[in-house]
Amino acid sequence: MPISPNQGSTGGGTTVTITGTNLAGASAVRFGSKPATITANTPTSVTVTSPSGSGTVPVTVTTAAGASNPLNFYYIGAPFKASLSAASGPSAGGNTVTISGTGLATASSVAFGGNNATPTVTSDSLLSVTVPAGASGSVGVSVTTTGGANNGFSYTYVDPPTITSLAPTSGSTSGGTTVTITGTDLSTTESVTFDGVTAPFGVINSTTVSAVTPPGGAGAVDVVVSTTGGSATAAAGYTYVAGAGI
Incomplete structure (x- = not known):
């Protein structure tokens, strides 16, 4: 007499189908000592809604x-999330984050706000998921398993930056010039480069970053600002000028 599924949430509410013979007119289905609600019954099957419980029950x-x-029947508790590898990412999604915790082995979906993604489960304590696209701002992260769902983390979608x-x-080819970069969505800036060379920088606010130019060859170069949300390029935006010589 098979039972499907043979596991469910400790909170109950799992739809379970028991198949066999001579099951017509079933008057009761018990999970351990607790009665389940019968929702359908034929001579070869009984479908019920599991009651709450814990552990393994007959x-x-x-x-x-x-x-x-x-x-x-095996009762499974709701998952516990211990850490989220990244708390923010591009609004376009596509980046991979990992979630660690316990009770993750049966994870079937991860929701970022109202956007769902299917995870890759590594073990009971670790899964990875490709973040779906979402609107700029913070959303809750929820993992759904056979044992239920668990919230507790937030994730911030960041729009790609712009440079205005x-x-x-x-400035001088010897570097050392302080350059103020103005744009949008710059608060999560991770790097600033001049002609591909990393420059020291400081975030002033969401629209302003201050960077100090590294040394460079004479001529116009691209300036690239990279943030959690992506990158923006000011093509030929800065010109290195060689000093006078005699």
Whole structure:
């Protein structure tokens, strides 16, 4: 007499189908000592909604002829999330984050706000998921398993940055010039480069970053600002000027 599924949430509410023979007119289905709600019954199957419980319990079906042989049903608790590898990412999604915790082995979906993604389960304590696209702002992260769902983390979608101006737009090839970069969505800036060379920088606010130019060759170069949300390029936005020589 098979039972499907043979595991469910400790909170109950799992739809369980028991198949076998001579099951017509089932008067009771018990999970351990607790009765389940019968929702459908035929001579070869009984469908019920599991009651709450814990651990492993025997499931029996009672008909006019008596009780059946028992089948095991395993109660699984809701997952616990211990850490999220990244708390923010691009609004376009596509980046992979990992979630660690316990009770993750049966994870079937991870929701970022109202956007769902299917995880790759590594073990009971670790899964990875590709973040779906979402609107700019913070959303809750929820993992759904056979045992239920668990919230507790937030994730921030970040729009890609833009660069609207640089001041000044030129300076010495020896570097050391402080350049103010103005744009949008700059608060999560991770790097600033001049012609591919990393520059020291500081975030002033969401629209302003201050960077100090590294040494460079004479001529116009690209300036790239990379953030959690992506990157923006000011093509030929800064010009290195060689000093006078005699």
